[in-house]
Structures are given as C-alpha cells and as structure tokens.
Amino acid sequence: MSDTSAEAPAAFRPQVRSITREDLRASLSLGWADFRKAPAFGLFFSAVYVLGGLAMVYILLATGKSWATLPIIVGFPLIGPFAAVGLYEVSRRLQTGEPLDWGAVLGVVVAEKNRQMPSIAAVILIFFLFWNFLAHMIFALFLGLAVMTNITSSFAVFLTPNGLLMLLVGSAVGGVLAFILYAITVVSLPLLLDKEVDFVTAMITSFSAVTENLQVMLVWGVLVAALLVIGMIPAFFGLLVVLPLLGHATWHLYQRLITEA
Numbered sequence: 001m002s003d004t005s006a007e008a009p010a011a012f013r014p015q016v017r018s019i020t021r022e023d024l025r026a027s028l029s030l031g032w033a034d035f036r037k038a039p040a041f042g043l044f045f046s047a048v049y050v051l052g053g054l055a056m057v058y059i060l061l062a063t064g065k066s067w068a069t070l071p072i073i074v075g076f077p078l079i080g081p082f083a084a085v086g087l088y089e090v091s092r093r094l095q096t097g098e099p100l101d102w103g104a105v106l107g108v109v110v111a112e113k114n115r116q117m118p119s120i121a122a123v124i125l126i127f128f129l130f131w132n133f134l135a136h137m138i139f140a141l142f143l144g145l146a147v148m149t150n151i152t153s154s155f156a157v158f159l160t161p162n163g164l165l166m167l168l169v170g171s172a173v174g175g176v177l178a179f180i181l182y183a184i185t186v187v188s189l190p191l192l193l194d195k196e197v198d199f200v201t202a203m204i205t206s207f208s209a210v211t212e213n214l215q216v217m218l219v220w221g222v223l224v225a226a227l228l229v230i231g232m233i234p235a236f237f238g239l240l241v242v243l244p245l246l247g248h249a250t251w252h253l254y255q256r257l258i259t260e261a
Helices: 022-035 039-062 066-083 085-096 103-116 116-142 161-185 188-194 198-213 214-232 239-258
Strands: 014-016 258-260
Touching: 014 022, 014 116, 014 198, 022 039, 022 085, 022 214, 022 239, 039 085, 039 239, 085 103, 085 188, 085 239, 103 116, 103 188, 116 161, 116 188, 116 198, 161 188, 161 198, 161 214, 188 198, 188 239, 198 214
Parallel strands: none
Antiparallel strands: 014 258
C-alpha cells in the first residue's frame, strides 16, 4: 500500500524585488570575490566558451566563408549566459558551504540535462540562429547586388551608402533581439539552476525583473555588453576573466532580484 501522506513540495513562486545601482556594484564585487576564491572553475568554464568561439571562426575561415564571420562574432555573445551555468553553481556552493570539487560541480551541471535547462538552451540557440539568418538577409538586401568583398581584409564596402544603411538597420534589429534575449535569460538561468520551476515561468519572471527595474537593468545590460566586447577584442581571450566575473556577479544579482512570493 502506497504512502499517500507524503506530499510533493510546493512549487516555488518567484517574486521580483526592486533594486538600485548599488546592487549592481555589490554584485560585481561579490562576483569578483567568488572568482578569486575559485579561479580554476572560472577559467575552465570560460575557456570552453572561448575555445568554442575560436573553433567556430576557424571553421568559417577554413571553409572559405569569411563573409559569415562578422554576424557570428557579433552574435556569439548571445549564448554567453548559458555558458555561465557552471559559474552559478560555483557561487551557489560558495554561499551554502557545499563541497566545491570538480566532481560535484560538473555533476550538477551535467544533471541539468534532465531538468528545464535544455529547453531554455534551445530558446537561446534559436535566437542565435535567427540572428544569423537575419544578418545574412540584411546583408543580401543592402549589398547583394554589389561586388562581393572580403570583409576580413577590406571594410570599404561598409562605408558606401548601402553599407552604412545596412549597419544601421542591422544594429537596430540586433539590438532588439539582444534585449529580448537578455531580458528572458538574465534571471531565468540562475533561477532554473536554483529552484524547481518550469522554463516558461523562469523566462516570464526574468522579463518581469528587467521591465520592473528597467533603468537599473539596462545599465547592467550595457555593462555586460561592453565587458563582453572588450573581452572579445584580443581574440576572445579577455573573456577568460570577463565571463567568470559576469557569471558569478549575475548569480548574486539574481538573489537580490528574486524572492519567494
């Protein structure tokens, strides 16, 4: 006879709190402290991301598709939040005092495949692919009738009227997509790691957290974008430091944003 007295734990009901810019500064400070406490983990997870980016660009160049490198390089940071999941777990364990060893951390990251993380990873991937599709469409729309130019060796094509208009439209479209992706992932990824919620609820909660703290979260988004761009300049290698800092800091920002209703 089965025991019907045991009930499943109540679902976590997230509630968004208001934050200030001081919370951003505090999150960055705590994120840097976490990186310093466990630098090997930060360097490992960021190295996976960096090596993946370098391999992607190398394949494009080796196959003669150098014209596709620009949208790839611009769009690649969009999948950065998912690469930070391991960093969230490290920060969580530093806070709770749980064992911080490779088997434990990687075990939790691997176990995410059986939870809601793959669903939101698919959403991020779709955004990334859709951005690259739109980038190619915009390029073809404005420069499709022009003589093809190797943009890795000459940027003259971008200084033509059509080239400048393409950059303007592409930046606007990319900016909208980047904001949407940022809004639905900045909180949802650490929330999915931390609590048992479905990915749709996590994305809605994340979007609400951004819109209800729009000014502060826009500052955070611009800061994240700026640091990622700076980190990408020396062949992605700056991301070895930038990604751990942002990953750990995002965990602490999430905790300041979300509480239980």
